[in-house]
Amino acid sequence: MIPISGKTRVAAVWGYPVAHSASPAMHNAAFAAIGFDAVYVALSVAPENIAGAVAGVRAFDLLGVNVTVPLKELVMPHLDSVSETARAIGAVNTIVNRNGELWGDSTDGAGFLAAIESTGVAVNTESRFVVLGAGGSARAVVYALAERGANVVIANRNADRAQTLANDFAHLPGQITRTDYDEAGIGAALAGGATALINTTSVGMQPNADAIPPVPIAALSSETFVADLIYKPRETLLLVAARERGCQTQNGAEMLVRQGAIAFEYWTGTPAPLDIMRQAIR
Ligand SMILES: NC(=O)c1ccc[n+]([C@@H]2O[C@H](COP(=O)([O-])OP(=O)(O)OC[C@H]3O[C@@H](n4cnc5c(N)ncnc54)[C@H](OP(=O)(O)O)[C@@H]3O)[C@@H](O)[C@H]2O)c1
Structure with a gap:
C-alpha cells in the first residue's frame, strides 16, 4: 500500500x-x-x-x-x-x-475481448458466438463482438430483452439474432460448432452456485470455447460441464x-x- x-x-x-x-x-x-x-x-x-x-x-x-x-x-x-x-x-x-x-x-466490452483473445479465441467476421443473457454485461459483450464483425446469437430468459438488444445493435457489422433460452434454442444455436458460448447471466453465481443455464451439453462441440463472466465461484457448474466435455474454458476473473x-x-x-x-x- x-x-x-x-x-x-x-x-x-x-x-x-x-x-x-x-x-x-x-x-x-x-x-x-x-x-x-x-x-x-x-x-x-x-x-x-x-x-x-x-x-x-x-x-x-x-x-x-x-x-x-x-x-x-x-x-x-x-x-x-x-x-x-x-x-x-x-x-x-x-x-x-x-x-x-x-x-x-x-471498459467491460474491451476487457471481455482482451480476456478471451488472451486464450487464442479469434473474434472476426468468421466467428459465431452464442451469448446467454441480455442484461448490462451482455450489452457490453454483444456490442464488442458485433463491432468486430462477429456473428452473435442471444438467448435470454426474457425474450423481448434479447430482441431489443439485437435491434439496438443492428447497425453494427456483425449479424445479431435471438434464440429461445431453453435446451432446444441454445442447442440449435450451438449446432454446427459455434466459436464460443458466453454466459453473461447471473445463473450459477454465489450464493446460487448450484444453478446452471439450460445448455444441452451433448450439443456442445469440444471445439467450442466456453466463458462465464462469473468469477465467484471460480468454476461455475457450466464451466465444470464444459471442461468435462473437453472444451477450453475461462471464468470472469480475467x-x-x-x-x-x-x-x-x-x-x-x-x-x-x-x-x-x-x-x-x-
Ligand atoms: N467478470 C466481469 O468483469 C463481470 C463484469 C460484469 C458482470 N459480471 C457478471 O455477469 C453477471 C451478470 O451481470 P449483469 O450486470 O449483466 O446483470 P443484469 O444486468 O442484472 O442482467 C442479469 C442477466 O441474468 C439473467 N438472469 C438472472 N437471473 C436469471 C435466472 N434465474 N434465470 C435465467 N436468467 C437469469 C437476466 O435475464 P432476464 O433479462 O430474463 O431477467 C439477465 O440476462 C453477474 O454474475 C456479474 O457478476 C462479470
Whole structure:
C-alpha cells in the first residue's frame, strides 16, 4: 500500500451494495506496484445520491471512479462527455477526471475481448458466438463482438430483452439474432460448432452456485470455447460441464482484471501490472 501523504490522489468504486467488490484490492496493489501516489476505496452510493456523488468527484478532485451495479446507467447524464461505446451501450463503468472535465467510458466490452483473445479465441467476421443473457454485461459483450464483425446469437430468459438488444445493435457489422433460452434454442444455436458460448447471466453465481443455464451439453462441440463472466465461484457448474466435455474454458476473473486494467491505464498513463492485479483478486 502507498504511504498516504498530502499529495495522495483518491480513486473509488461506487456501487450499491459495494462491500463485496474486488476492485480496491486490485487497484491498490497496482498503484503500489508502479509507485503511483493514489489510494482506491469502495463507496456505497444509493441511486438517489448519484448527482451528489458526481459533484463530489469535482469537489474533491478525485483521480477517477469505477461505477458498478446499479449506477452504470444512472451516472451517464451527470458527466461532461462519454465515449462512443458508453453512449451505444447506455452505461459507464469508468469515470476519468481530466482536469475537472468528467469523461465516462465502458471498459467491460474491451476487457471481455482482451480476456478471451488472451486464450487464442479469434473474434472476426468468421466467428459465431452464442451469448446467454441480455442484461448490462451482455450489452457490453454483444456490442464488442458485433463491432468486430462477429456473428452473435442471444438467448435470454426474457425474450423481448434479447430482441431489443439485437435491434439496438443492428447497425453494427456483425449479424445479431435471438434464440429461445431453453435446451432446444441454445442447442440449435450451438449446432454446427459455434466459436464460443458466453454466459453473461447471473445463473450459477454465489450464493446460487448450484444453478446452471439450460445448455444441452451433448450439443456442445469440444471445439467450442466456453466463458462465464462469473468469477465467484471460480468454476461455475457450466464451466465444470464444459471442461468435462473437453472444451477450453475461462471464468470472469480475467475480464475483471482486463476491464480494470483499462481504467488504470486511463488514470495513470502507465501500462497496468496485470499479474499483480490477477494475484490481488485471488
Ligand atoms: N467478470 C466481469 O468483469 C463481470 C463484469 C460484469 C458482470 N459480471 C457478471 O455477469 C453477471 C451478470 O451481470 P449483469 O450486470 O449483466 O446483470 P443484469 O444486468 O442484472 O442482467 C442479469 C442477466 O441474468 C439473467 N438472469 C438472472 N437471473 C436469471 C435466472 N434465474 N434465470 C435465467 N436468467 C437469469 C437476466 O435475464 P432476464 O433479462 O430474463 O431477467 C439477465 O440476462 C453477474 O454474475 C456479474 O457478476 C462479470
